[in-house]
Amino acid sequence: MINFNGTITQEDNILTHNRAFLYGDGVFETVKITDNKVLFLEDHYFRLMSSMRIVRMEIPMFFTMEFFEEQILSLANEQGIAKGARARITVFRNNGGLYLPTTNNVSYLIQATRLDSPQYETFSNAYEVDLYKDFYVTKQLLSSIKSTNKIINITASIYASENALDNCLLLNDSKNVIEALQGNLFMVSGNRIVTPPVSEGCLNGVMRKQIIALLKKESHLEFAEEMISPFDLQKADELFVTNVIMGIRPITKYRKKEFVTTTARYLVQKLNESLA
Incomplete structure (x- = not known):
């Protein structure tokens, strides 16, 4: 009993x-x-x-x-x-x-x-994020898989809710930014787009893979897998989060910095075209 x-x-x-x-x-x-x-x-x-x-x-x-x-x-x-x-x-x-x-x-x-919207849509509403610094993700193979142990994501989600944030960005044990709570992170500076490598401890996302494949076909865009520091976020032109359910979610504000959503909107269009 x-x-x-x-x-x-x-x-x-x-x-x-x-x-x-x-x-x-x-x-x-x-x-x-x-x-x-x-x-x-x-x-x-x-x-x-x-x-x-x-x-x-x-x-x-x-x-x-x-x-x-x-x-x-x-x-x-x-x-x-x-x-x-x-x-x-x-x-x-x-x-x-x-x-x-x-x-x-x-x-x-x-x-x-x-799902109310089975197609990938272009998001236009405000979406504010900040760093979650109470706990860190370790740079190891287990961090790249989807296990049923997601306590960091849970506590960070509570932190976001308590602070009126739409999402949080997670840090690894080297204090680099690796991902959002529900997806991978991409950063745009000019025509250059970067995302952290899986070796940094981020999820090996399925949508991450699709977006990387799309970016490599775009001759006017330069893509790289590189470490992202918190300082880099302040210098970026654009940030967006990807996962299979929502597709591409642009971030509009990080602390006092506001971002454009041009590249994210363009990639949503390309993603839907690839699935048509």
């Missing part, structure tokens, strides 16, 4: 045995569904498989890309939201053990919710 919120009741395996709940022993992917299609399916699938290998999970033979596509879309269609939805696939190690698991076999869970 367990005591749950002051009530003594029978054990609930979800609470008392699930390793994702007890130890954060899980990895996940969040995908976007548009017109009954999982966008960037291959990139999501291979990142999920890579994450599972990194944390020593056993990958079942039936965990194919086609299997996950079928499972995701069948859930979205069952809910009647396959026109536009976000879906999350969580893979967690099966019950047993303390820090040392008794098995590396896994289970998975898929959830899906409707």
Whole structure:
């Protein structure tokens, strides 16, 4: 038996045995569904498989890309939201053990919710950010994957809410800026665009990969993966955040510095063209 919120009741395996709940022993992917299609399916699938290998999970033979596509879309269609939805696939190690698991076999869970705007849109409203300096992200391989241990993102989200911010920028243990709470960071100075390399501790984002590919096709833009210091932010012309669900979100204000959104708006157009 367990005591749950002051009530003594029978054990609930979800609470008392699930390793994702007890130890954060899980990895996940969040995908976007548009017109009954999982966008960037291959990139999501291979990142999920890579994450599972990194944390020593056993990958079942039936965990194919086609299997996950079928499972995701069948859930979205069952809910009647396959026109536009976000879906999350969580893979967690099966019950047993303390820090040392008794098995590396896994289970998975898929959830899906409707999206009001299945297409990528151009954001025009104000979006203010600041640095989050209470805790730092370490420069290591585990920081580049989507695990179920996101306590820094949670505490930083609370900080942003308490300070009337739309987002926060995270720092690594070298005090360099690496990403926003929900996506990768890009900085524009003139015709030059930079984003931190994954080795700095940022997420190896799927949308990050798509934007880099777009930038490399634009002859009038120069792209590089470089470290970004807090001082660099004050000198930038433009900042924007990317993830698969929202696409490209321009930042309009960081402290007293206000930014234009020209490049972000241009890249949204190019992104939608590439998906047409």
